[in-house]
Amino acid sequence: EDQVTQSPEALRLQEGESSSLNCSYTVSGLRGLFWYRQDPGKGPEFLFTLYSAGEEKEKERLKATLTKKESFLHITAPKPEDSATYLCAVQAGDDKIIFGKGTRLHILP
Amino acid sequence: KAGVTQTPRYLIKTRGQQVTLSCSPISGHRSVSWYQQTPGQGLQFLFEYFSETQRNKGNFPGRFSGRQFSNSRSEMNVSTLELGDSALYLCASSSLPGTGSTGELFFGEGSRLTVL
Numbered sequence: 608e609d610q611v612t613q614s615p616e617a618l619r620l621q622e623g624e625s626s627s628l629n630c631s632y633t634v635s636g637l638r639g640l641f642w643y644r645q646d647p648g649k650g651p652e653f654l655f656t657l658y659s660a661g662e663e664k665e666k667e668r669l670k671a672t673l674t675k676k677e678s679f680l681h682i683t684a685p686k687p688e689d690s691a692t693y694l695c696a697v698q699a700g701d702d703k704i705i706f707g708k709g710t711r712l713h714i715l716p
Numbered sequence: 717k718a719g720v721t722q723t724p725r726y727l728i729k730t731r732g733q734q735v736t737l738s739c740s741p742i743s744g745h746r747s748v749s750w751y752q753q754t755p756g757q758g759l760q761f762l763f764e765y766f767s768e769t770q771r772n773k774g775n776f777p778g779r780f781s782g783r784q785f786s787n788s789r790s791e792m793n794v795s796t797l798e799l800g801d802s803a804l805y806l807c808a809s810s811s812l813p814g815t816g817s818t819g820e821l822f823f824g825e826g827s828r829l830t831v832l
Contacts, residue, residue, distance in 0.1 A: 650824050702764075704749070706751075708757070
């Protein structure tokens with residue numbers, strides 16, 4: 608069964624304290640892995656797409672990496688405005704998109 | 717460019733009633749997907765429509781249905797509401813089927829349904 612697991616469920620960091628969020632997946636025929644950010648009361652907002660193992664994407668303080676079994680979202684020197692829930696999703700061979708339950712990130716000033 | 721618009725934003729129903737939610741995609745987008753989001757299960761895929769045809773369907777009972785109109789607007793309906801249907805229902809659009817060529821889905825702000 609296609610599955611996406613994110614860890615940790617929640618993470619509290621001090622401003623400037625770098626860390627990584629994990630997304631492990633089992634899927635038949637991976638077509639793409641996606642990262643989204645969701646703020647309270649809002650819909651998810653697209654961050655990155657990764658298509659193959661070894662691929663990396665960067666955007667401001669965020670960097671996403673992909674291996675054959677997992678993806679990491681690295682957050683460097685985070686700021687309070689980076690506080691949000693980060694969602695990982697995969698697109699399987701049947702085109703369905705499966706989301707993980709997310710990591711709630713809280714950056715303390 | 718207007719984003720994805722969902723109506724209503726909030727609604728309260730009682731068990732056994734039915735509800736219809738509406739989604740207007742970004743202009744020019746022909747694919748609309750629906751998701752249910754709950755604290756316990758996260759985001760779960762309901763169905764996807766492209767050019768008025770259902771392309772894909774998640775593992776939800778037949779009480780959940782949807783349709784897409786010729787102008788790409790979409791509606792989803794839930795009949796015989798149960799307490800467990802309380803959730804945030806999110807709609808997402810893209811220009812091509814699935815996630816298109818970029819992997820990007822554009823989400824609305826959702827319709828929060830409470831079933832009493």
